[in-house]
Every structure is written in structure tokens, then in C-alpha cells.
Amino acid sequence: MAVCEVCNNDYEMAFEIHAAGAVHTFDSIECAAQKMAPICENCQCRILGHGLQSDGQFFCCAHCARQAGFAQLVDHA
Numbered sequence: 001m002a003v004c005e006v007c008n009n010d011y012e013m014a015f016e017i018h019a020a021g022a023v024h025t026f027d028s029i030e031c032a033a034q035k036m037a038p039i040c041e042n043c044q045c046r047i048l049g050h051g052l053q054s055d056g057q058f059f060c061c062a063h064c065a066r067q068a069g070f071a072q073l074v075d076h077a
């Protein structure tokens with residue numbers, strides 16, 4: 001049994017995500033996304049795909065990066 005660190009649900013099917021040397025425990029992908037997924041600087045959506053990063057800012061797509069002035073960023077093909 002493990003307790004989700006986002007919603008505190010004690011769930012037997014909880015799973016762990018290891019990231020940057022830390023271990024996080026979640027009961028659902030939704031909770032994991034809420035905790036782990038970066039937010040697009042331009043449209044505020046959660047980035048669940050590859051996304052883009054520049055100067056510590058995250059964007060969901062090249063379009064949003066360009067809106068924010070990062071003209072050099074392109075989508076990962």
C-alpha cells in the first residue's frame with residue numbers, strides 16, 4: 001500500500017516515479033501529471049507530451065514558444 005502524495009489516497013495500485021534522484025508516489029496518472037508536468041508559459045496547459053524548454057521556461061509546442069519570443073525553438077519531429 002502506498003499513499004498518493006497529491007491527493008493522499010491510500011491505494012494498493014499506487015506507483016512510483018523516479019525523477020531527478022527523488023521518488024514520487026501517485027495513485028493515478030492524473031495526480032502524477034498534476035505534480036510532475038510542467039506548465040506552458042504561453043497557454044498554461046499542462047505539458048504531457050515532449051514539449052520544449054528554453055531558459056527554464058516550458059512550452060507545449062513551438063507555436064507557443066514563438067508567441068513568447070523564442071523564435072529559434074522548433075517542434076521535436
Ligand SMILES: [Zn+2]
Nearest residue numbers: 004007027031
Ligand atoms: Zn492521487
Ligand SMILES: [Zn+2]
Nearest residue numbers: 040043060064
Ligand atoms: Zn502552449
